[in-house]
Amino acid sequence: MHATKALLILRNGLRCMGCGKVAEYKDIQWHHIKPKYASKANHEPVDDSYENGSLLCKRCHIEIHKYLWWDMEYQLLTDLIEDNKR
Numbered sequence: 001m002h003a004t005k006a007l008l009i010l011r012n013g014l015r016c017m018g019c020g021k022v023a024e025y026k027d028i029q030w031h032h033i034k035p036k037y038a039s040k041a042n043h044e045p046v047d048d049s050y051e052n053g054s055l056l057c058k059r060c061h062i063e064i065h066k067y068l069w070w071d072m073e074y075q076l077l078t079d080l081i082e083d084n085k086r
Ligand SMILES: [Zn+2]
Pocket: 016, 017, 018, 019, 020, 021, 056, 057, 058, 059, 060, 061
């Protein structure tokens, strides 16, 4: 497991930062707030920092990636995630 995902779980447990439900270990996913595709498009390294990381259940991870990261809906979900992150 990547060190950032491990730290996210250590500090936050297996609770989804989107819907608040506790997920099974296999279903908790590491979400990059600034998505990997956005960094790649700008020819920047992917931001794997704790600050750019979050934990989402499978369902919420699919949901947030229905939007592009500059969409209002993406920003609203990101605000919620950040409120739920320790
Ligand atoms: Zn969720």
